[in-house]
Each structure stands twice: as C-alpha cells, then as structure tokens.
Amino acid sequence: MTETTHTQTTPPGPAGRPRSPEFRLAADALRGLWQDLFHDAFAYRPLPRMAADGPLLRRLPGPVRDRAVWTPHALVAAAGVVAMLANAASFSEGQVTQLMGAMLALAPVLLTLARPVGAFWLSLAATAVTSAVGDSWETWPWLPGSFVSHLVVLTVVALRTRPRAAAWMWLLTALYGVWTVTVFGTTHYDIDAAPMIVLSALVLLAVTVRQTRREARQEVSAQQTVTEHERSRRTLLEERTTIARELHDVVAHHMSVVAIQAEAAPYRVENPPPELEKAFATIRENAVAALTELRRVLGVVRAEDYEAPDAPQPTLADLDGLLANVREAGLTVEKAVTGAVRELPQGVELSAYRIVQEALSNTLRHAPGAGARVEIGYVLGGLGLRIVNGPPPAPHLVKPSPGAGHGITGMRERVSMLNGDMTAGPGADGGYEVTVFLPVPAADTASEGGA
Numbered sequence: 001m002t003e004t005t006h007t008q009t010t011p012p013g014p015a016g017r018p019r020s021p022e023f024r025l026a027a028d029a030l031r032g033l034w035q036d037l038f039h040d041a042f043a044y045r046p047l048p049r050m051a052a053d054g055p056l057l058r059r060l061p062g063p064v065r066d067r068a069v070w071t072p073h074a075l076v077a078a079a080g081v082v083a084m085l086a087n088a089a090s091f092s093e094g095q096v097t098q099l100m101g102a103m104l105a106l107a108p109v110l111l112t113l114a115r116p117v118g119a120f121w122l123s124l125a126a127t128a129v130t131s132a133v134g135d136s137w138e139t140w141p142w143l144p145g146s147f148v149s150h151l152v153v154l155t156v157v158a159l160r161t162r163p164r165a166a167a168w169m170w171l172l173t174a175l176y177g178v179w180t181v182t183v184f185g186t187t188h189y190d191i192d193a194a195p196m197i198v199l200s201a202l203v204l205l206a207v208t209v210r211q212t213r214r215e216a217r218q219e220v221s222a223q224q225t226v227t228e229h230e231r232s233r234r235t236l237l238e239e240r241t242t243i244a245r246e247l248h249d250v251v252a253h254h255m256s257v258v259a260i261q262a263e264a265a266p267y268r269v270e271n272p273p274p275e276l277e278k279a280f281a282t283i284r285e286n287a288v289a290a291l292t293e294l295r296r297v298l299g300v301v302r303a304e305d306y307e308a309p310d311a312p313q314p315t316l317a318d319l320d321g322l323l324a325n326v327r328e329a330g331l332t333v334e335k336a337v338t339g340a341v342r343e344l345p346q347g348v349e350l351s352a353y354r355i356v357q358e359a360l361s362n363t364l365r366h367a368p369g370a371g372a373r374v375e376i377g378y379v380l381g382g383l384g385l386r387i388v389n390g391p392p393p394a395p396h397l398v399k400p401s402p403g404a405g406h407g408i409t410g411m412r413e414r415v416s417m418l419n420g421d422m423t424a425g426p427g428a429d430g431g432y433e434v435t436v437f438l439p440v441p442a443a444d445t446a447s448e449g450g451a
Contacts, residue, residue, distance in 0.1 A: 042118035080109030087145020239410040259287035315349035339378030359387035391430030
C-alpha cells in the first residue's frame with residue numbers, strides 16, 4: 001500500500017480558492033518583517049571583537065593588539081558620545097532635562113553592542129520623546145543629537161544583520177518621518193525628515209553592498225574549500241586506481257606462473273599418484289579463477305581511455321634511466337646506494353621506483369634549479385629511501401602549482417599499501433626531504449636469496 005502526502009504551501013482563500021500572487025507576496029513580506037524586526041527583537045547578541053590575527057592587527061605589538069581588538073566597540077561608543085553631547089544642547093530647561101536628552105541619544109547607540117534590533121526600536125522611541133520634549137526651534141522631527149544617534153544605530157544594526165533587515169529599518173524610518181511631518185509638521189519651520197530619508201538610504205545602501213560582497217566572498221571561499229576537498233578525494237581515488245593498475249601486472253605474472261607450474265608439475269614426476277594430480281589440478285583451477293577475477297576487478301577501475309602498457313612495470317634496476325631523464329630536464333641529481341643490492345618483491349620495487357619518480361618530479365616543479373640526492377639503502381628487513389633537494393636559487397620566481405601536495409598523497413598511498421613508514425617535510429636548509437621505509441618480510445628475503 002502506498003501512502004501519498006500532499007503538502008499545502010499556501011493557505012487557500014475563501015471557498016477554497018487559491019491565494020493570488022499579490023497576497024502571497026504581501027504575506028511573505030510581512031513574515032520577513034516579523035522575523036527580522038519583531039521576533040526576539042531584544043535577543044542578546046554581543047558585538048564580537050576584531051580578530052587578533054586579522055590583516056589590520058597582526059602587525060601590531062602584542063599589548064597594543066590586545067587593546068585594538070576592541071576598536072569596533074570604541075568607535076560605537078565615540079559616536080554615542082557625539083550624539084549625546086549634541087542632544088544635551090537641545091535641552092536648555094535644566095540639568096535634569098539635559099541629562100535625559102543625553103541618555104535618549106546615548107542609550108540606543110550603546111544598546112547596538114548587545115541587542116542590535118532592540119536598539120532600533122529604542123532609537124525610534126527616543127526620537128519621538130526627544131522631539132516632544134526638546135526645544136521646538138531645533139530641527140524636527142529629529143533633533144541634531146537624535147539625527148546623529150538614529151543614523152549611527154541604523155548603520156551599526158545594518159552591519160550586524162541581514163540586508164533585508166536594513167531595508168525594513170529604512171522603510172519604517174521613512175514612514176515615521178512622513179507620518180510625523182504630515183500630522184504635526186505644520187507648526188515647525190525646519191523639517192529634516194527628507195534629509196534623514198535620503199542620507200539613511202545612501203548609508204544603508206553602502207552597508208548592504210558591503211554585506212552582500214562579504215557574503216559572496218564567504219560563499220566562494222566555502223565553495224573553494226569544498227572543491228579542494230573533492231579534488232583531494234578524487235586525486236586519492238585516482239592514485240589508488242593507478243596503483244591497482246600497476247600492481248595488476250605484478251600479481252597477474254605470479255598467478256600465471258603458479259597456474260603453469262601446477263599444470264606442468266605432474267609431468268615431472270613418474271607415475272604420480274591420483275591424489276597429487278588432483279591437488280595440482282585444483283591449484284591450477286584456483287589460480288586461473290583468481291586471475292580471471294583479478295582481470296574483472298581491473299576492468300572496473302580502468303578508465304575508458306586506459307591502455308595497458310607495452311613495457312613491463314619498472315623496477316629499481318631502471319632507476320638510472322629515470323635519473324638520466326631528469327638530468328636532461330635540468331635537475332642535478334646524485335644517487336647513493338648502501339647495503340647489499342638484492343632483488344626485492346616486484347611490488348616493493350615498483351613502489352620504490354614510483355616514489356623516487358614522484359619526489360624528483362616535485363623537485364622540478366617546486367624547486368627549479370635546486371640539486372637533489374637519492375639515497376637507497378638495502379637493510380635487513382626492508383628497503384630505505386631518502387630523496388632530498390636543496391632550496392630553489394630564486395624562491396621569488398617559483399610560481400604556485402595547482403594540485404600541490406597530490407604527489408605526496410600518491411606516495412603515502414603506496415607506502416601505506418606496503419605497511420611502510422614515510423615522512424615528508426621541509427628541511428633545515430629550506431629544501432625538502434622525503435624519507436621512506438618499505439618492509440620486506442624475512443621469508444620473502446630468504447626465498448629470494450635461495451633462488
């Protein structure tokens with residue numbers, strides 16, 4: 001049984017008729033007004049300090065930087081003091097009245113530091129009280145101090161809220177100015193409603209553009225972070241796929257040898273017992289089945305344009321040819337081999353070759369003109385590699401390379417596949433060093449030595 005759920009996004013009108021687009025637009029607008037200026041209008045939202053490691057403060061000394069992080073709060077407080085002094089001068093009837101006028105201008109500005117939306121409503125209320133109690137010969141409906149205070153409040157609140165809230169604040173300010181001038185403005189000579197509407201529109205427009213650009217930059221930065229993460233993940237998968245393709249030849253070779261030896265073994269023994277023939281036949285069948293499954297898996301990870309290489313996979317015996325190629329590309333490289341050179345498992349040889357190849361490629365890409373040294377150590381229980389390069393002669397001429405670090409990812413994948421250890425990082429002289437140890441089981445080493 002299938003259950004169907006219908007979602008009603010817009011309430012129906014009278015008699016079940018759908019609402020008109022105009023009604024839905026008005027309803028959405030009123031809903032936005034409620035969310036921006038009424039819902040939790042006096043919620044506590046303290047103004048954050050400046051980042052101590054930001055571009056403006058990170059060059060300052062430590063003690064100065066600790067105080068400079070409060071710069072936004074100091075600027076808001078200074079603007080409130082200016083509005084307070086201007087508003088106090090508009091009350092000439094006594095000290096108590098002047099103090100009240102000063103507080104009516106200062107309180108909304110300071111409230112923006114903790115409750116920004118509530119500060120806007122307090123500023124409108126303080127404007128009405130100031131215009132009713134202050135000197136009638138001053139500008140009206142905003143006295144000089146109230147004008148400065150309300151403009152500062154609009155600016156700070158717009159910086160701390162979304163652009164839609166700034167539009168609502170400007171609209172309510174304009175409605176308040178038009179209403180007071182229409183109802184009470186006939187008895188006043190100097191009316192400043194129009195200057196407030198125009199100036200606040202310009203200020204809020206500039207703030208909105210700044211906010212929009214900052215949000216756009218944040219979205220771009222977040223998208224770049226996601227893109228870089230996806231690129232790294234894709235690179236990791238590509239490296240694993242490459243390793244799987246390369247090791248296919250190594251594993252397929254061994255499985256083919258097992259199948260051939262199992263098929264030929266009964267003919268090397270005169271009159272072999274049936275049980276032995278059956279065992280070798282089972283070994284051959286299992287080897288062929290494993291080889292078939294291996295090729296099927298490779299077909300899954302193979303790219304559409306992938307072509308199997310004609311030449312066998314490289315080993316450490318081919319390292320001299322690799323070094324000759326990078327020398328022709330302009331890299332001065334030395335090779336040092338310590339320990340008793342011996343043949344290692346093909347997976348180890350292939351991974352060691354690819355690690356050296358990638359490390360030298362990174363040197364050519366990120367440190368052009370620098371010398372490099374490749375050290376190979378055949379030790380008991382494994383193989384040690386150390387590829388180190390010096391600093392580039394002209395670091396300021398080195399251009400950043402897209403996809404930097406992806407080669408290190410591939411090297412780590414190869415080392416991890418073989419249960420080895422790897423360290424990579426800058427050297428003391430400004431160069432770069434890659435150190436790898438690839439373990440080789442004692443049984444493999446002994447069998448190779450016996451062979």
